[in-house]
Amino acid sequence: MRELPHTLKIVTVWLLLGTLLFVAVQAWQRQANATQFSAAGGVIEIRRARDGHYHWPGTIDGVAVDFLVDTGATSTAIPASLASRLGLTPIGQVRSHTAGGPVTGQLVRVDVVLDGGVQARALRVVALDGLRDRPLLGMDVLGRLQWRQADGVLTIDMH
Structure with missing residues (x-):
């Protein structure tokens, strides 16, 4: 051979x-980028991933998603492609100013359930075309919680 x-x-x-x-x-x-998430005794801890972000697993209208925690965002935003896939009906239009400049999005209502027991029913969120990978969890949800951030750990007290 x-x-x-x-x-x-x-x-x-x-x-x-x-x-x-x-x-x-x-x-x-x-x-x-794997989520390092734990919930015990009424305290949720999310460790910062290697990509520098906090990822909080949950669902939008029953569909599993991985939220990017964005303490600089006024409201929660989802990719327009996800809104379309879920068949969400727009209830209005909004113009926002983001780090990338002004954007226009559709307002929709969703049920958000986050691992650890946090829920936001009929939450108004913005569906944005420019948002590609994952939804952003904004202060409209985070502002309802007692949380702190230190040493790469986001701690949410559920008491």
């Missing part, structure tokens, strides 16, 4: 190494 050319062997090794590196980076990124 003839042996493979030397160049083909080298290319194959590099392709295998590249594939292994790609798979390892993907696994690391999934773990890096």
